[in-house]
Amino acid sequence: MKYLIVAVGVLALAACPTVPLAQRESAVYRVIELVNEGEIDDLMRNTNNPFLLDGEILALENDIEYLWTALRAAEFTFADAIIRDITPVTDRSYAEFADTMDVAVFFEKYLSADGTIVEIETKNGEFLLLLGSRRRRMPLVYGFKGPLL
C-alpha cells in the first residue's frame, strides 16, 4: 500500500507542468538582486539582446551595457522590490509596454516562449520586468518599463 501511495504521488508530480523559471518568485528576486548589486558583466550575461526599454528597442550590446552602467552610476536600483504580479505573456501583452508595431514584433520575435511580465513595486516606483528563458539558474531580462505613471 505504501508503495502504491508513493507511485501515485510520483505520477501526480510528473503530470504537473513545470513552472517556468521566469514565473517563480525566488528566481525573479534573484534577477532583481543581480540588477541591484551584481557585476555589470554578470548582469549583461543575463540580459537579452535586443532589449526593450519602455517602448524602445535597444539593439546594440554597447547600448545595453551603457544602460545598466549608467543606472548603476546614478545609484538607481529596484530597491526594496516587492513582486505584485507575475503574468505569462499573451498575444496582447505587448501593449502594456507600448501599443506599437515595434513592441508587438519584439514580443513575437525575440521573447522566449515562456515570456513573463512581472510587476514590481520598489522604492523608486512601480516597474514591469520582462523576463523569460534561463541562464545560470536565472531568467533572462528582456526589458523593463517604468517607473509607471
Place this chain on the structure above:
Amino acid sequence: MRTPKSRKVIVHTVFGALFFLATVPLFSQTASVAYFEGRPELRTGSATRDIDFGDDVRTGETVVTGRADLVELSQPGNNSIRISSNTVFTLREVERGGERETVMSHTVGSVRYRFQTLTGRGQQVGTMSAVAGVRGTEFEVFAGPDGATMILVDSGLVDVEAEGVTVEVRANEGIEVFPGQPPGEIFDRIGRPIDYSTWQTDRLDEYLADPVRGLERIRARGETLVRAMIATHELYLASAADLEAARARLRELQEDGTEEQLAEYRDTVANPIQLNTGNLRLNTRYYALSVLSLRRFVIGRMYMTLKTMFITDLDNPRYREYLALHHDILRDFEEVVVPQLNRADI
C-alpha cells in the same frame, strides 16, 4: 606634377545615416566577408547569425558589430569596406535614373571605404596625370549618436551632399554634416588628428547640453525623409493603378488581339509600367527603412541616454519636454511610416 584626379565618389548624408551613392552602379549587390574579429552578426529580416569568413552580405542585410568586433568586406576590383566596432552597416537598394544601385548606409559607428575600381556607364573620370592608372578613393565616415556625420578623405575625391547642397572634399580634407543642415565648412586634416571615439563623445555632450533642440533637428530632417517617402508612395499608387489597367488590357489582347499586338503592348507598355511600379515601391521602402534606422539607432538610443540621465529626476521640466517631443515623433512614426514597413524589418 599634377596630382592625379581620382574617380569621384558621391556621398549623400541623411541625418547621421550616411548613404553612399556612386554616380554609377558602383558595386555588385553583394560584398564578401574578407576578415572579421570578435563575434559580429549578420541580420537578414527576422534572422540573425554569426558572421563567418566568405559570407556574402546582400542588399537588405545588416552587419552589426559589438564593442570588440570588426568586419572587413571586399568586392571585386579590390574595393573594401571596413566596419569598425559598435557599428550598424546596411546594404540597401534604390532606383535612381532607371538604374538599381546599392546604397551603403550606417546610422551609428565608423566605416572606412576604399574604392580602387569604379565601374559602369556614365562614370565621372578624373583627369590623369603622369602617373598611369586610376588612383583609388579612400575615406572614412563617422556617424554620431546625435545624427551628425563626419567624412574624412584620405585619397581621391568625395562629393558630399546634404539638404540639396553638394560640396567637394579632397584628400586630406574633412567635413561635418549636422542633421537638417547643409554640409559644414571643409577643414584641413593635416596636423589635426581625429579619432571617432573623441568625436563621438563631443557630439553626445553637445546633444545632452540641449537635448530638446537636438531632437528637434533630428525630427526636422526626418520629416524631409518622410515627405520623400510619401511623395514616392503616391507615385507608386498611381503607377500600381496604371499597372492594373495595363494587365486588364493584356488580358483583353490575349483573348481578342493578335500575338504581335500582345507582344508589342507587353514590351512597350505593360513591362515598363511594371518595372516603374517595382522601382517606386523599392524607393518608398528605402525611405521608410531609413526612417526606421533613424528611430532605432539615433532616437531610441538618445531616449535611453536621456532616461538614465534623468532617472532620479524624472519630473525635471527639460526631461518632460523631451519626452513630450519624443512621444509626438513616435506617434507620427507609427501613423505614417509603419504602414510602409513589415514585421521582418524589425
